Every structure is written in C-alpha cells, then in structure tokens.
Amino acid sequence: MVDLFLNRVLVENNWDQDELNTEREICGILENRILMLFFASAECEKCRDFVPVLNDFFKRLKDPAYIEYPKLLSLIYISLDQSEEQQERVLKNLHKRVLFLAFDDPYRKELQTMFKVKDVPTVVVLRPDGSTLSPNAVQDICRSGSDCFCNWQESAELIERSFMLNEEFDNLNLRTATDPVKRLKYKTEDDKRKKRWWKLWGAGKNANKGEEEGDGGWDSFKEKGGRQRNMEEKMKERMKQKNV
CATH class of the missing domain: 3.40.30.10 (Glutaredoxin)
Known part of the structure; x- marks a missing residue:
C-alpha cells in the first residue's frame, strides 16, 4: 500500500x-x-x-x-x-x-x-x-x-x-527494557564492592585491636617488672640492715 x-x-x-x-x-x-x-x-x-x-x-x-x-x-x-x-x-x-x-x-x-x-x-x-x-x-x-x-x-x-495501557506501568520505574538487567548488574557489583570494603575495614579494625592488645600487654609486662625490681631492692636493704 x-x-x-x-x-x-x-x-x-x-x-x-x-x-x-x-x-x-x-x-x-x-x-x-x-x-x-x-x-x-x-x-x-x-x-x-x-x-x-x-x-x-x-x-x-x-x-x-x-x-x-x-x-x-x-x-x-x-x-x-x-x-x-x-x-x-x-x-x-x-x-x-x-x-x-x-x-x-x-x-x-x-x-x-x-x-x-x-x-x-x-x-x-x-x-x-x-x-x-x-x-x-x-x-x-x-x-x-x-x-x-x-x-x-x-x-x-x-x-x-x-495494546498496553498506561496504568500497567504506574508502579514501575523502568526506563528501558534492559533496565532490570542493568540494575541487577550494578547491584551485584555494588554488593561486591561493599563486601570488599567491609573485609578491609574489618581487617583494619582487627589489626588496630591487636595493636591495642599488644600495647596493653607490654604495659602490663613493664608494670610486673617494676614491682619485681622494687621487691628485690627491699630485700637487699633488709639484708644490709641485718649484717650491720
């Protein structure tokens, strides 16, 4: 025609x-x-x-x-x-x-x-x-x-x-037919990035915690060593007094 x-x-x-x-x-x-x-x-x-x-x-x-x-x-x-x-x-x-x-x-x-x-x-x-x-x-x-x-x-x-009425799209926010695939793709990538970020953040947090624990242990060790030296000095003074 x-x-x-x-x-x-x-x-x-x-x-x-x-x-x-x-x-x-x-x-x-x-x-x-x-x-x-x-x-x-x-x-x-x-x-x-x-x-x-x-x-x-x-x-x-x-x-x-x-x-x-x-x-x-x-x-x-x-x-x-x-x-x-x-x-x-x-x-x-x-x-x-x-x-x-x-x-x-x-x-x-x-x-x-x-x-x-x-x-x-x-x-x-x-x-x-x-x-x-x-x-x-x-x-x-x-x-x-x-x-x-x-x-x-x-x-x-x-x-x-x-053939498709407008009201059938009222609750949809799709701009193109490929939008669901795109959104799934980007969502997956976002999830992967989030997981990697959480792992890195968690590893850093654990490392800091380990450092804090290490610092606390060293402080505790120094405190114990100081008490021991004080006791040794006191014992030496007592021995000197007896000998005198």
Whole structure:
C-alpha cells in the first residue's frame, strides 16, 4: 500500500497544508495502516451529505478527544472536482489529519481508473499490503459507524502497537527494557564492592585491636617488672640492715 504513493506528494489538510514527499514521510504515515481512499466531488449532493458522516467516523478513530490511542488508519481524499475551489470546499469540512493529492496531480485520475470508481461518494478500503478490503465502504460506514473498523482490523490482521495501557506501568520505574538487567548488574557489583570494603575495614579494625592488645600487654609486662625490681631492692636493704 505504501508503494501506491511512493514518489508522490501527499498534502496534509492542516492550516499550513504541509507536503509529505519523501519515502520516510510516506512510510511513516501509511505503513502498517488501513488506508481509506475517499473519492468525491463538491458538486455531488450525496457527497456533501456523506462528508459529515465520514468526518465523524474518522474523528472517533483518530481524535484524542474521543479515544486514548489513535487507530492505525489513514484517510486520503481523492478529488474528482472540476476546480481547485471545489476541492478546497470539501477539504474545509474534513478532519485536519486527512491527506489529499494536489488538484493538479494527474495521479487522481489514475487512481480512479485503477480502482474502477464510477460513482461518488466511494470509499475504497485497503489492507496494509495494498490489497482491497472493501471496494466501497460507504454503506458500512453509514450503517455501523466506527464499529466497522474492528471488522476491517480483524480481516487485515492488523497488529495494534498500543495494546498496553498506561496504568500497567504506574508502579514501575523502568526506563528501558534492559533496565532490570542493568540494575541487577550494578547491584551485584555494588554488593561486591561493599563486601570488599567491609573485609578491609574489618581487617583494619582487627589489626588496630591487636595493636591495642599488644600495647596493653607490654604495659602490663613493664608494670610486673617494676614491682619485681622494687621487691628485690627491699630485700637487699633488709639484708644490709641485718649484717650491720
């Protein structure tokens, strides 16, 4: 489906009408999405009546005011108008996230021929691989509204990337998928450093204690030696007195 618009210029229906013309930009906005091609004309009364319905359909699937996660859906307006003023009239009523081909782009007619569009309004729904899911989904949209997207999604086997809710992460402080491994690694290293530090500190403490004990023993030894010398001197004095 992305190949359908590669080397083409898609325009965003915003105030600045930004152009998407690089492969990266086209892939970023169309890849892995269901694509709706809206063929219409401002002169067609049915188209004018259908535009508000389609606009509401698209808003309920893409606008954050209605849903938390925008659906993987893109809408491109393929104008079959007779003038650029008529095309602008239709775009004015469509959502700002709708894309369109410039009025002077001949690829509009090629797409009309490619998908055999004879009546308007027509909404061709394409799978991400470019195959046709619905040749004209106008009646489905009018009848089922945004609920029909679920059927398209199931048929296209489209994988939602935003399947995990924010509240599931409320109690987690993980910044990346590798954070648990990193934290375990650094925790282990910290534990090793702590153990080494405690061993060194303990060895130093024991050494100091040994030194203190050694100093105490020497003091005790000196004290005992002093008492012994005093006793010897006293004995010598007594002997001298007896001899006298």
